[in-house]
Amino acid sequence: MKKEFKASINRALNDANLTGALGKFSEAYRVNRAKAYEGIDFEALRGRIAEAKSSAACHLDEVAEVFKENAEALGAKVFRTSDPEQVKEYILQVARDNGVKSVVKSKSMASEEIHLNKALLNAGISVAETDLGEWIIQLAGQTPSHMVMPAIHLTKEEVAEIFSKEVEERLDSDIPRLVKVARNELRPKFLAADMGISGANIAVAETGSIVLVTNEGNARLTTTLPRIHVALVGVEKLVEKFETVVPILDALPRSATAQLLTSYVSIITGPSPNDDGSLKDLHIILMDNRRTEMARDPKFKQALQCIRCGSCLNVCPIFRLVGGHVFGKIYTGGIGTILTAWFDELQKSEEIQGLCIQCGNCTEVCPGKLDIPEMILEIRRRLVLEKGQPLAQKAIFSVVNNRKLFHGMLRAASVAGKPFTSGKFIRHLPLFLSDLTDGRSLPAIAEKPFRDIFPEIRQPKGGEKAVFYAGCLIDFAYPETGIALVKLLNKAGIEVLFPEEQTCCGAPALYNGAYEVAAHNAVDNIKALLEVEARYVVSACPTCTVALAHDFAKTLQDQGRSEWLDKAKELAEKTVDLSTLVKRLVEEGRLSFEEGEDLGKITYHDSCHLKRTLKVSQEPRELLQKAGYELAEMYECDMCCGMGGSYSMKLPEISAPILKRKLHNIKETGAPLVAMDCPGCVMQIRGGFDQDGETVRVRHTAELLAERLK
């Protein structure tokens, strides 16, 4: 990672206003969004949107042609181009033909994408952004930091400063007064403008309509007062049918700003009259700029389902720390990373893609059903293909690809780590590794890994069998979790098998874009885990479970190793996470817990992969309560703890504040104990509390349940 990028992260993290404003907003957003969606079947709604937008994306060419025909039949002029340069030339030509001196713009991200303002200014045409946030940014000479709230990074004092310069009068920071100033300053510009430039939120092929959604009313004035209206529309805004406007209008304001509907929606279908009785000169530019190419790419086609609500930014734990000036260029946040890679160039996304911690918060709220983390992984993979793996990573992965060497090194680490270990933690790492212990301690490598303990466990034989997939962390750092798992299953009459050839699940390689390594890991594990006959393959690590149940097949397919697909599927079907399995066993009456003892308060931390990929969140809660604990929910229980595998080592400056927030939320519950189902989260949160000096105990659910078996 380049020095400048790290510096920009640190600047953002130290900008109290930025992190404060974004933090407050994202907290309020969660509550307000939920309220706005009350009584609405969100899954059904986004299903409709995804289907309609995906269908349009599949026939982009035809749909654009239908739009052009229908809009032109009504008198609009439609220009379709793939080239951003041609867009600018076209608009400048219209301006020259009509002697345009001044332009007012209603927010258009597409125009930001092609730097239209600069082209107009160079041609001697004055341009005024009229969306308040955009105008502030324009006067400040900055770029937007959020798709829906472009100036969220500025304080009212800063805005007052910017406006004071513009009106040459000392203004104080009273917000309603500042808004009045904007109204008064922009009103004459609206009235004098020769051309209005807008974007479009939706373009309907069937009717040739464009739909504009705003709160301020600037789009109404932009499309009403100037004689010429130019709508600059990315082709991903196209839908086939007019009826699709309904679900998009249902979702867009709710997801963007938690409103039921914005103050204004305008559906413009062909030129309407000007106030002098003439008809509007209406130009609609359908801009491609690699969108068609994107639609043909099986991994990125879904990006065209985006309705640009910005909700992926609003729920992103990273975005709320660093904001849009670090996280993106024109388009920011998760979706911004993807759009930057395409509309700008892949290389420009190199650093920002690394900001994604893969927590999956955004996939849960996206009204277009985009899997942004998955697309970001694909960018990562393509970058690795293009540029190769960084040397240090290459070295690590070559080790990971050789199980014996890898496990040998982990064993060695338990000895090598000794001088730096105190109790259960590595508190200080030598020199270049010192960053890794910034904010939290790392676990010490266990003296005896689970694989060495396992043969000593006496088990019931002859009953049902389950293969235990331990994963590196449980095997080498937390063998006690593995022991607890065996105890739980044994009690239900299940014999646990532990194939020694099992190795790293490949998640670290996969999340770093090294698919080849991940595929190699997948094959090794499939061989090892299916070699023995068992009903289940069970894991107590959600990341490993996701690898076994979801990633192996995808990775193998991607790497063209289809001969392994059937086996991968077989493994996936057998794979289950521990809480789900234990709950099933309890329901079947095969397991029960001691009753009658009040164990006091406990709080539960949802691990990203467990909650969002595996959709497991109630099971561990129910089990812990059955075992005698009183559940005290923490605020943002399913917000990432900042672990993210190697993320916490690559970006400790971001991981640390996320962890800090998590620790705070845990402490706020007053519970002396926090449970979770992921050894990675255990490592992160336990390490955090260790440095924090707090006495909250951090345990894997498996251990707590095993202690309470009847």
Add this chain to the structure above:
Amino acid sequence: MFEQFKTRATGVGAEVHRVVTRRDAVDFILGFLKKEGVSDLSGSYAVWADGPFLRGVDRELLKQVPGLSLKVTRERTAQAKIGISEMSFAVADTGSLVQDQSAVDQRLASSLTGIHVAIVPSANIVCDKTALFSRISPKTSRYIAFITGPSRTADIERVLTIGVHGPERLIILFVDELGGAA
């Protein structure tokens, strides 16, 4: 549905009133203009955009009101305090008003002034957008406008502020006597 509409619309800052007859509506509006100090001074004008309601009203009565103009020009509207227009539909689940605003005076009167008074037939409340979409069509309306509460922004520090480029007050007047003609 009226009650649901009223809850939603007031929830986003609109003021909702309801009268029975046309005559009541005129009285309400004239009273309102007086209260707001409409006069023949730049900045204090009122403009009233043409529509079915206005066609059934004694215009002589209105012509006597100082500052009120039934001719909606761009210049006059830009200097007006109040704009009066008619909206065809009210959508209950979002508290929105909807109108074919292809006629430019409709757009001017409802977007340039500080206060927008919207007259709506009580019979034309629909439950949601799906119901609305069976009654409006871009095939016949070139500029369909949805208005939901006054103009707003939260672009500075996320503080909700009413009235940016559009009206800062939206007064909705339901009139029972107007049938569902619109």
